[in-house]
Amino acid sequence: MIEQEYRIKNQESFELKHIFDCGQCFRWNEEDDQSYTGVFKGNVLNVKKEKDTIIFKGIINGNIKEVVEDYFDLKRDYTKIKKTLSKVDNNMKKGIKYGEGIRILNQELIETILSFIISANNNIPRIKKIIERISENYGTKIVWNKKIYYSFPTLEQLKDVSVEEYRNLGLGFRDKRIYDTVHMLLDNQVDYKKWYNEEDTFKVREELLSLAGVGPKVADCILLFSDLKRFDVFPIDVWVRRVMNELYIKNPDETKVNKKEIERIAYQKFGNLEGIAQQYLFYWKREA
């Protein structure tokens, strides 16, 4: 593979920190020069912003322009989305102002499923370490700029990995969940290729919930952050519950806030853009 480069000018809604720091991905790391390098779909890519130009450079399968446009969701009009959501209320206006450069990545489905199973009851530094170790052990080696990277393993590359091996990589109680889900997917107990053609997000969600380690929150994250790209979901974690309670529900005991009520308010306010609305609120409240 040879190195490719692609530049775009005056791209709307594109801030590296917002994109890579809003909790949707785990394999992007900041370099000394403020650029970010990440591994996805067998590619290694560095992204750098210089004034009004974004420079993409890396080892890419296929055409870099097409890969970048797909992965960074460049064909979607985020300006329009932000305009629509801004009209909802002042809270959303503030959230959007804070994370105006967010884009929701089109991440590979299997990697997204397994990554968010690992994310359960876990913190980001540890999630990143675990995913890195899984990639180093079972993924494919890619060398670029004298540095070694590893792609996230395919199901095929994981098929002979035992529960114990996962445990040794520090997965903790998630070891069996990953093992079970890998084999459920390999055995086609769910037909995930059909999900791309299924219009009804709820039906896909139901099938996701049948996987080991996939509960409501993880299922919604997979629907929103993978290349399934559904915006009509609203992942509720402690931060989202906190911000929704603070802004709209105002229950003195945050732990008592009803999930159904959060979902109801989210849909009522943000409609089928609730997924991206969640990202603006989440990023705003977690960073601020």
Added chain:
DNA sequence: CTGCAGGGGTAAA
């Protein structure tokens, strides 16, 4: 230095 709570939830009781 030791002890302990809590973390971007899920599954089992």
Added chain:
DNA sequence: TTTACCCCTGCA
């Protein structure tokens, strides 16, 4: 509706 759960970090 509660509770345990691997491992790591922060803090008393």
